[in-house]
Amino acid sequence: MNNTVVISTPPHVKSRRTTRGIMGDVCIALLPSAIAGIVFFGYMAFVIELIAVLACVATEFVYYFIAKGGFAKKCKNAKSVCISWWKQFDLTSVVTGLILALILPVTAKWYEVIIGSIFAIALVKMFFGGTGKNLVNPATAARVFMFVSFSSLTSYVAANFGPVLEGETLTGATNLADFLLNGNHQSALSTLDLFLGTGVNGSIGETCKLAIIIGYVYLCVRQVIKWWQPLLFIGVFGLSAVLLSGFYFTPYRFDISLFLPHILSGGVLFAAVFMFTDYVTSPKGVYGQLVYYIGGAILLALLRYFTKLEVASFAILIMNLIVPLIDKYCIRKPFGYVKVKKVKKQKEGK
């Protein structure tokens, strides 16, 4: 025996799965949606996707370069810094960039995309400590930031997902708006159109539900996400949305045929598969996850009903922020735990 043996605590065999591998799987799962977006919205969709990914990776690299350890010192041995950056590069920024691009409308300007990417990576992720430390989903936070900041996005989203603005020239299907405003389910679009994304306006990656479902199946097969998580979310969301939209009718009517249009409109499916299931910002442990997905679904249905807007991102942000609380209170009991019966304290003698 030579002296090159490694000593460590057990286990001495480990699974081949790495962070980079998981993030690579997520990228692959996002590809069908990205391609569908290019097919439906033309080359501009591709440009936005490219800009977002590059901007995210570049932001992470620049942050890695200037933060911690002295800028001048790192400039001197830039090559080794680059190598160590590449070693720790785990594709999380690529995933963030891709998701951000896919939840933006195609009308977004290039500089808006870059600002959004910098916001996502620098402010939301790196300032909190990088991979695994961010409180909220970077892509979601960036989208909300862009949505309230840039008019090109606001008007588009308002036109397609919210109340149609007066005098707005944007045409296209306003299925979700129709739906949310007056519960009109006999809209111009059929359920099949909604499913395939043909003739539907919306965000680049959110329109083609078929592509999202392909991504979902891939993630489940690769065991990146648990299969029941998106299903639970969508099921609970659809039911609560149907229950709530019953109030559009007088008298109250429960119409289950609204289920499919509800879940196929807007970004619910994309959010359920790719954004709610984000590892970093979702609870650990099964009970916490149940609370998270059911709570998120009901919250989204309520927000949609009352705001008449597409607010999946806001629901995700709110749920992300209460995850630490869920984690604290939803602790599993160990295997074999027997509940200790509380002995009632007898009242002290008078």
Place this chain on the structure above:
Amino acid sequence: MKAVRGKYFFGGVHPHDKKAISSACPLEYMPDPEVAVISTAQSLGKPAQPVVEVGQEVKRGELIARADGFISSDVFSSICGTVEEIRELTGAGGAPEKFIFIKNNGKTDTAFLPPLSSPSAGDIKARIKDAGIVGLGGAGFPTAVKVSPKTPVDTLVLNGAECEPYLTCDHRLMLEKTDEIVRGARYLATALGVANIIIGIEANKPDCIAAFEPYEDIKVVILKKKYPMGGEKQLVYVTTGRKIGLPPKLPADSGVVVENVATAFAVCEAVELGKPLFERVLTVSGGAVTSPKNIWVKVGTKLEDIVNYCGGESMPPKKVIQGGPMTGMALANYDVYTHKTTSGLLLMTPAEAAAEEPTPCLNCGKCADVCPMHLMPMNTAFYANAGDFEAAAKYGNTMSCIECGACEYTCPAKRPLIQAIRKTKAEMRKLMAGGQKK
């Protein structure tokens, strides 16, 4: 009895078992070592006290160190020879142990106990104690303590799961010594006064399952291939449907006693031949060993001799492990002597052994998903890294951990979770001891 399927338990991982390397190698005897270096700390609890002097001649099977206290076991000479010296050395675990050096004189005299015929429960209990039998699964809990439970028991569960990858010593023993194991199990059942004998065997050993099916008084349970199926709590739940409470609860509190198949074999030999426990089956495996083997090894054999007996290294190993790859100990050199509980010696190639640098925790929660004890290892690691061990124990439920290693196996970020858990446990024990003193 006809084999039945066991219950399902949540959690667990599916490492590649790599048992094919050595599962076809029949048991063979390794020649006696030139010098047997026998530790007096062969079981859980206090080490035994030497009863021989330097220069004294001992026979094979002669008592050389007597149990000191309730949880302790007798130690026997594994060869014929002269006691050369008795001194303290650093054991494989890093703690000092007292070793007895016995120089081989080439004789084959034995000093066995008298064989018992149709023994009573009391006889068997006394014999188990006198033969120094300990749990051969790995923990080394004295069997004599196990067979005198404080609460009434009704079931004996034999552990034939061998869920650790690579190890095949129990597999070969179950195949070649089926009848002895069954007889040993009957003796154990007599000692305990129980009628139910259950043996749990993982589904990847169909030959063993078939070997035990003909015995009418033994219930064979097929276990799904999953790690840690052979963990005491998991095994009891899967085979009997009973849950063992958290520590300090023992299986006996649920009416069950768990014994390894190798222990049952040792009991059989102790009762029928009067042979004390001084040798065991050891699996030598891994990609870096020339000829993998399952061998009978005397207690106190130097690992270097074992490697040489198996043809030496075929390539420089990345890791040398005593025990199984999931819970075993990584060694720095071969200057280590076998114990009663040493079940394997693995020489792992760089491709087999994991030695990646940890990356930041992703919070993916996969460690919690695979934890067979339903704990939260990421919380333990998080608070332990910050130095807050009380919070680590509270939010991770660390004190219930069985250290099976499933969490660290599955971690995509390769975090050293077991290290954090052990550190937390040690710190919490210190804290508790400090609290009692005050």
